Amino acid sequence: MAQWKKHNKWIIEYWNSTDERVECFSCEHGSWLEAPISNVLYVYVQYKIRGKIYTHVVSGYDFYFFNEETNHFGGSNDYFDPDWGYGREYILEPKGESLLQVFWDKPTHIDGSLIKFGVWLDPPYDKLLGFVGTKRLISDCRNILLNGD
Amino acid sequence: MATTKNINAGVPSLGNTGETTLIISAGLGGSLEQGTVCWGHDTGVTEQNVKDFADGWTGYAAVAGSGDAEYMGLNPANEAVSPTWFTGTMKATIEIDHYGSGSGPAETLHYKTGVTKEACEAAGWTAYSGQFNSTGWVKIRITANSP
Numbered sequence: 065m066a067q068w069k070k071h072n073k074w075i076i077e078y079w080n081s082t083d084e085r086v087e088c089f090s091c092e093h094g095s096w097l098e099a100p101i102s103n104v105l106y107v108y109v110q111y112k113i114r115g116k117i118y119t120h121v122v123s124g125y126d127f128y129f130f131n132e133e134t135n136h137f138g139g140s141n142d143y144f145d146p147d148w149g150y151g152r153e154y155i156l157e158p159k160g161e162s163l164l165q166v167f168w169d170k171p172t173h174i175d176g177s178l179i180k181f182g183v184w185l186d187p188p189y190d191k192l193l194g195f196v197g198t199k200r201l202i203s204d205c206r207n208i209l210l211n212g213d
Numbered sequence: 214m215a216t217t218k219n220i221n222a223g224v225p226s227l228g229n230t231g232e233t234t235l236i237i238s239a240g241l242g243g244s245l246e247q248g249t250v251c252w253g254h255d256t257g258v259t260e261q262n263v264k265d266f267a268d269g270w271t272g273y274a275a276v277a278g279s280g281d282a283e284y285m286g287l288n289p290a291n292e293a294v295s296p297t298w299f300t301g302t303m304k305a306t307i308e309i310d311h312y313g314s315g316s317g318p319a320e321t322l323h324y325k326t327g328v329t330k331e332a333c334e335a336a337g338w339t340a341y342s343g344q345f346n347s348t349g350w351v352k353i354r355i356t357a358n359s360p
Contacts (some may be wrong), residue, residue, distance in 0.1 A: 208353065210260075210300065211252045211260060
């Protein structure tokens with residue numbers, strides 16, 4: 065595995081299901097941050113490469129599980145599998161190089177449970193500018209009626 | 214809690230008594246499960262049957278909670294499919310979150326219907342756009358939209 069380049073700080077923001085920003089945190093590189101998983105949809109990352117600023121949306125489809133214990137990758141449908149203890153990895157371009165990982169720890173989707181994010185960057189990403197956001201991903205259906213007239 | 218109530222009250226015409234026999238012999242404990250149904254909510258339900266999502270919904274949904282707090286969570290593009298349910302012949306409607314508010318991206322509904330359970334399950338899906346003619350048995354599919 066690549067040696068991850070360390071950066072000082074980034075911010076994680078959360079929106080509720082009506083897109084209202086509800087919380088904003090900053091944390092140190094390599095540490096974990098906890099947030100209500102019910103708010104998670106996208107992870108936005110803003111970074112700087114050779115002087116140019118990029119904002120990248122890491123959507124749910126872009127994530128893949130990575131189980132550190134088994135060194136095994138899983139697909140999006142594994143999201144609900146409680147056996148997956150660790151989160152997902154997204155590989156930014158240039159393709160084929162592992163440049164960014166967004167870890168999503170203990171992905172039980174139950175409202176009120178917690179997730180943890182961590183972000184690592186590799187060169188040529190020379191600076192993470194401090195913006196990681198999340199937005200709601202999951203559709204929660206409370207009940208379904210089959211009725212007649 | 215899943216219950217069946219008002220078994221004979223207001224049930225639309227069955228259209229085929231053989232189908233009724235099939236339901237009873239399908240191991241439903243003597244309860245004639247037919248007619249209108251609500252999955253996922255208990256309190257104040259006016260449908261003839263009160264069922265849980267945990268009672269037979271399949272697919273990629275994560276079912277959690279119980280009673281009125283039961284819900285089904287779906288990742289974008291993931292889907293869940295209902296049990297094949299006997300309504301009898303009737304004008305049928307499908308509704309999401311009548312008794313409580315869901316959250317997250319909206320969902321899309323499809324249905325299939327057939328005179329027999331087997332015919333229903335073998336039928337193709339039709340996008341739900343409002344009232345439709347149930348020919349006896351109905352199966353529902355819910356798909357989470359991408360945000």
